[in-house]
Amino acid sequence: MNSNPTPSELLRELTQTAAKQWESLHNPAVPIIYVGHATCGRAAGSQETIDGFKEALAEKGIEAEIITVGCLGHCYAEPLVTIHYPGFPPLMYQKVGAGEARVLVNSFLQGGEDPCFEYLLGALEPNDTFPTLMDYPRYLYEKRVIMNQCGLIDPYNLDHYLAVGGYQALAKVLEKGGQWVVEEIKSAHLRGRGGAGFPAGIKWDFARQAEKTPKVVICNGDEGDPGAYMDRTLMESNPHQVLEGLAIAALAVGASRAILYIRAEYPLAVNTIEQAIAAAKERNLLGDRILGADFSLEVSVFQGSGAFVCGEETALIQSLQGNRGMPRYRPPYPAVEGLDGLPTVINNVKTLSTVPSIVLKGSHWFKSIGTEKTPGTAIFSVVGDVEYPGLVEVPMGVSLEHLIFEICGGIKDGKPFKAVQIGGPSGGCLPESELSTPIDFDSLRQVGAMMGSGGMVVMNTDACMVEVARYFVDFTQHESCGKCTFCRIGTRHLLEILKGLTKGEGSDDDIAELQTLSEEIIKGSLCSLGKTAPNPVLTTLRFFKDEYLAHYRDHRCPALMCRELIAYYIDLDACARGCDACVACCPTESIFTTSNRKKAIDQEKCVKCGECVYACPPEYDAVRKVSPPELIPDQGIKPLDGKKEESNE
Amino acid sequence: MVDNLEQDQEVDLEEERILDAIAAELPGISRDVHQLIPVLQKIQHIHGYLPRDSMGMVAAHFAITAAKVFGIATFYNQFRFNPPGRHPIKVCLGTACHVKGGEIILENFTRRLGIEEGETTKDREYSLERVACVGCCALAPVVVVGEKIESYVTPSKVEGVVTEIQVQNEIAERAKAQDEQQSDSE
Numbered sequence: 001m002n003s004n005p006t007p008s009e010l011l012r013e014l015t016q017t018a019a020k021q022w023e024s025l026h027n028p029a030v031p032i033i034y035v036g037h038a039t040c041g042r043a044a045g046s047q048e049t050i051d052g053f054k055e056a057l058a059e060k061g062i063e064a065e066i067i068t069v070g071c072l073g074h075c076y077a078e079p080l081v082t083i084h085y086p087g088f089p090p091l092m093y094q095k096v097g098a099g100e101a102r103v104l105v106n107s108f109l110q111g112g113e114d115p116c117f118e119y120l121l122g123a124l125e126p127n128d129t130f131p132t133l134m135d136y137p138r139y140l141y142e143k144r145v146i147m148n149q150c151g152l153i154d155p156y157n158l159d160h161y162l163a164v165g166g167y168q169a170l171a172k173v174l175e176k177g178g179q180w181v182v183e184e185i186k187s188a189h190l191r192g193r194g195g196a197g198f199p200a201g202i203k204w205d206f207a208r209q210a211e212k213t214p215k216v217v218i219c220n221g222d223e224g225d226p227g228a229y230m231d232r233t234l235m236e237s238n239p240h241q242v243l244e245g246l247a248i249a250a251l252a253v254g255a256s257r258a259i260l261y262i263r264a265e266y267p268l269a270v271n272t273i274e275q276a277i278a279a280a281k282e283r284n285l286l287g288d289r290i291l292g293a294d295f296s297l298e299v300s301v302f303q304g305s306g307a308f309v310c311g312e313e314t315a316l317i318q319s320l321q322g323n324r325g326m327p328r329y330r331p332p333y334p335a336v337e338g339l340d341g342l343p344t345v346i347n348n349v350k351t352l353s354t355v356p357s358i359v360l361k362g363s364h365w366f367k368s369i370g371t372e373k374t375p376g377t378a379i380f381s382v383v384g385d386v387e388y389p390g391l392v393e394v395p396m397g398v399s400l401e402h403l404i405f406e407i408c409g410g411i412k413d414g415k416p417f418k419a420v421q422i423g424g425p426s427g428g429c430l431p432e433s434e435l436s437t438p439i440d441f442d443s444l445r446q447v448g449a450m451m452g453s454g455g456m457v458v459m460n461t462d463a464c465m466v467e468v469a470r471y472f473v474d475f476t477q478h479e480s481c482g483k484c485t486f487c488r489i490g491t492r493h494l495l496e497i498l499k500g501l502t503k504g505e506g507s508d509d510d511i512a513e514l515q516t517l518s519e520e521i522i523k524g525s526l527c528s529l530g531k532t533a534p535n536p537v538l539t540t541l542r543f544f545k546d547e548y549l550a551h552y553r554d555h556r557c558p559a560l561m562c563r564e565l566i567a568y569y570i571d572l573d574a575c576a577r578g579c580d581a582c583v584a585c586c587p588t589e590s591i592f593t594t595s596n597r598k599k600a601i602d603q604e605k606c607v608k609c610g611e612c613v614y615a616c617p618p619e620y621d622a623v624r625k626v627s628p629p630e631l632i633p634d635q636g637i638k639p640l641d642g643k644k645e646e647s648n649e
Numbered sequence: 650m651v652d653n654l655e656q657d658q659e660v661d662l663e664e665e666r667i668l669d670a671i672a673a674e675l676p677g678i679s680r681d682v683h684q685l686i687p688v689l690q691k692i693q694h695i696h697g698y699l700p701r702d703s704m705g706m707v708a709a710h711f712a713i714t715a716a717k718v719f720g721i722a723t724f725y726n727q728f729r730f731n732p733p734g735r736h737p738i739k740v741c742l743g744t745a746c747h748v749k750g751g752e753i754i755l756e757n758f759t760r761r762l763g764i765e766e767g768e769t770t771k772d773r774e775y776s777l778e779r780v781a782c783v784g785c786c787a788l789a790p791v792v793v794v795g796e797k798i799e800s801y802v803t804p805s806k807v808e809g810v811v812t813e814i815q816v817q818n819e820i821a822e823r824a825k826a827q828d829e830q831q832s833d834s835e
Contacts (some may be wrong), residue, residue, distance in 0.1 A: 039784060043785040247656060320681040471747050
């Protein structure tokens with residue numbers, strides 16, 4: 001038997017070296033600086049932060065190691081930096097730009113004198129001196145199953161993943177067999193996280209029982225939902241977890257080919273996954289005879305070309321086959337007849353990422369999280385007008401109110417809450433009265449929204465619901481593949497009506513038409529793009545009908561958002577003589593000086609971008625917004641010297 | 650806009666070069682039609698866009714009709730049919746960006762650069778397009794300029810982005826002129 005070590009034994013060998021490396025990271029000899037360097041970190045300027053650290057460290061001659069990690073999901077605090085200085089607990093700092101990096105080097109890394117409390121977010125480990133992250137509601141209420149290593153390990157270093165228990169689930173499944181894992185996932189009642197919520201175990205079972213071979217598994221990373229980016233984060237921050245889940249799925253159904261379908265708009269995710277595949281192959285964790293067992297898997301990446309409809313299984317398969325991504329009628333389901341007619345299992349990134357921990361900790365553990373019908377956790381990208389936007393992983397079943405107000409800190413700048421849009425273009429807008437709704441597939445569907453892929457946009461009273469509905473229908477109309485008449489033409493007609501409304505045109509008949517047409521589109525469409533496209537219209541009509549009425553009856557946009565129905569003017573009583581702040585910022589030079597050396601807006605030139613509102617110093621706060629535009633008071637404005645002064649001399 | 654560019658002889662020459670390069674590469678690629686989208690992606694990745702004639706060449710390679718290739722290329726949002734500018738500007742109009750005024754930002758670029766979305770300026774310095782979501786919703790509104798993501802964009806920042814590119818171009822030009830002067834004096 002010595003000549004044939006088991007997968008676990010082989011993995012143990014791999015893990016031993018990894019563990020040593022990990023150990024030395026946790027008892028560092030030199031300071032270690034972790035910088036969050038995923039797409040959102042980069043957008044917030046993490047490259048400048050890294051350069052800042054390098055420069056300052058070189059100047060002072062301090063030896064330190066810089067490690068780039070993925071994203072922790074705390075987008076509001078980017079760029080995030082964790083410093084592990086010998087003798088201190090690992091400390092996390094927020095909004096660290098190049099300047100802050102220099103300060104940290106000078107006062108903390110040089111001798112460990114002052115750990116810079118002003119930028120400190122919290123310590124990662126319990127200690128006596130520093131507040132820990134667990135002291136914040138955001139961390140306290142979160143339950144991290146899928147994202148537990150995101151932002152803490154180096155996605156490009158397989159050893160990090162191995163050291164935190166990576167690929168052990170795969171080794172376990174290699175020993176216990178495919179049937180065992182299918183039963184385990186079925187018993188865990190893991191529902192597909194892509195939006196539909198179909199039980200993954202049942203899907204696997206179908207494909208496992210299909211006779212045709214070879215079989216294919218596909219990881220759906222075509223996250224086209226505007227406003228959702230958790231799949232990208234998972235692929236960028238913990239790619240091996242996705243790959244491990246994919247390999248387990250392949251083993252479960254008996255597939256020999258695995259494809260990761262990733263949006264081409266996510267170049268960093270594509271790159272990270274490709275590097276991870278290469279690293280895993282090198283250690284025999286993917287590829288031929290994985291960990292010495294009788295199981296081989298060929299893994300490849302296919303870049304999705306940006307069609308929202310390709311999130312639909314059958315459309316995704318079409319695009320893999322080199323066709324337009326148009327869905328087809330089901331059955332036969334892809335699990336029976338998919339890519340090139342072969343049995344094909346398609347799972348979302350989040351579903352696959354959940355699999356390793358279920359395998360390791362058991363289905364009982366998984367069922368202890370979340371609700372009875374939907375166990376486990378959900379990841380939401382909570383964005384918009386909340387205090388702490390970012391990715392949040394919570395147990396299924398928590399209420400919307402808890403998520404928005406306690407975990408994400410409520411509405412920014414103390415403005416009132418108006419609506420939350422859940423589930424992207426297929427979801428709905430829910431008002432305050434529905435905030436007690438628990439978050440799970442079934443409850444959300446009951447109130448007309450959808451879990452979707454977990455995009456959540458929180459809006460304050462500045463958002464116009466008619467305009468939001470128009471935006472989503474504009475999106476789905478553009479993304480409709482054109483196969484079903486109701487989806488192709490119906491959404492176009494919806495869009496025309498909504499466009500009219502945002503300009504103040506429409507009638508009672510139009511509102512009735514929106515309702516009936518929406519219902520007909522749902523009935524007459526094949527795939528869930530069409531079936532859910534009218535959701536934003538239906539929910540806004542249901543919860544915010546007054547707003548629709550105000551648009552065409554009073555030509556007024558109550559939220560002051562629809563630009564055809566609003567106007568800006570400058571209140572001469574508040575405007576300060578001689579102040580030029582608004583003049584310089586106006587992109588169309590529509591602001592002129594009045595006869596008493598105050599400012600006024602030329603309504604004909606004004607494009608209503610609202611820049612002057614921000615430019616006006618808060619102590620004057622003289623720019624007013626009104627709807628309808630006729631409400632602008634007559635202030636008897638005369639231009640200086642009888643002519644409108646050129647605004648930029 | 651395509652018509653405008655086609656009048657431009659320089660562009661014609663460049664397009665010819667691109668087509669030659671594609672003709673040289675295609676025979677080495679598998680004729681399996683599954684490779685169709687990856688091939689189109691590769692052409693766009695290397696050359697920045699899909700020249701009209703390239704689609705005919707791809708069709709011939711896979712032994713399918715040019716109409717099918719054109720149908721696929723126009724179906725997917727990723728493909729573009731005119732050359733991108735040296736500074737491609739992508740305005741994100743995802744949900745979060747839209748709510749925070751992404752449309753206003755797009756309008757400001759349109760006005761500032763004098764082109765509509767999907768177009769390229771005549772000097773091929775800038776191109777402007779809208780994208781559905783770049784996945785940085787917490788930093789909305791977002792604009793991607795070249796490879797760099799600009800966050801919390803306002804109309805004034807639009808001005809700043811364009812001015813920055815202009816200033817950098819000027820600096821580069823001046824440095825070049827200085828270098829030439831130095832090499833002349835030597």
